[in-house]
Amino acid sequence: SQQGEEDPQALSIQEGENATMNCSYKTSINNLQWYRQNSGRGLVHLILIRSNEREKHSGRLRVTLDTSKKSSSLLITASRAADTASYFCATDHTGGFKTIFGAGTRLFVKA
Amino acid sequence: DVKVTQSSRYLVKRTGEKVFLECVQDMDHENMFWYRQDPGLGLRLIYFSYDVKMKEKGDIPEGYSVSREKKERFSLILESASTNQTSMYLCASSKRTAFNQPQHFGDGTRLSIL
Secondary structure, three states, X not given: OOOOEEEOOEEEXXXXXXXXXXXXXXXXXXXXXXXXXXXXXXXXXXXXEEOOOOEEEEOOEEEEEEOOOOEEEEEEOOOOHHHOEEEEEEEEEOOOOOEXXXXXXXXXXXX | OOXXXXXXXXEEEOOOOOEEEEEEEOOOOOEEEEEEEEOOOEEEEEEEEXXXXXXXXXXXXXXXXXXXXXXXXXXXXXXXXXXXXXXXXXXXXXXXXXXXXXXXXXXXXXXEEO
């Protein structure tokens, strides 16, 4: 399967702590994206990193990509209760036309 | 603000019924997608369309069909609803470029088949 796999499946932290989520995939990619989904809502795009990039920042988000290990990580710094959501990685594979979504990491930030 | 609108947030239907789920986007996007989301399985692509009247099967098209008569509207049809089609259905759209672009999602339709 080309599907990205997030790790951990669930994560519970205190407000103010950093949260790190990982994603692994199996075949070469053009880019990798991270999305957030609040309970009962649709997915919201957070950040896209291309295969020739190693790191990208957006506000409190930091994404890294290691194509040699076929893995990516999403770091949320100084987490807030409002960051409580599910986070999905999505990969666009070389020669493919679909975006493949993983099963997600459920993040719970305690106030 | 860009928007993808799904016609219903919650829907309850009976087995054997023909069910229509509607999705409209206001971003002039070429690509539109239908996914279903089930716990532990992530998003699975049912169908997508890259232009008016064009459609391509995704990973799980069985039991579904789609219609794209206008650029802004993409409909998902359950020909004869069954209980295993109870799920959250998500519509998305994106611009068509050489490489896949971020997708914009609607808020989903939670469909229950009784």
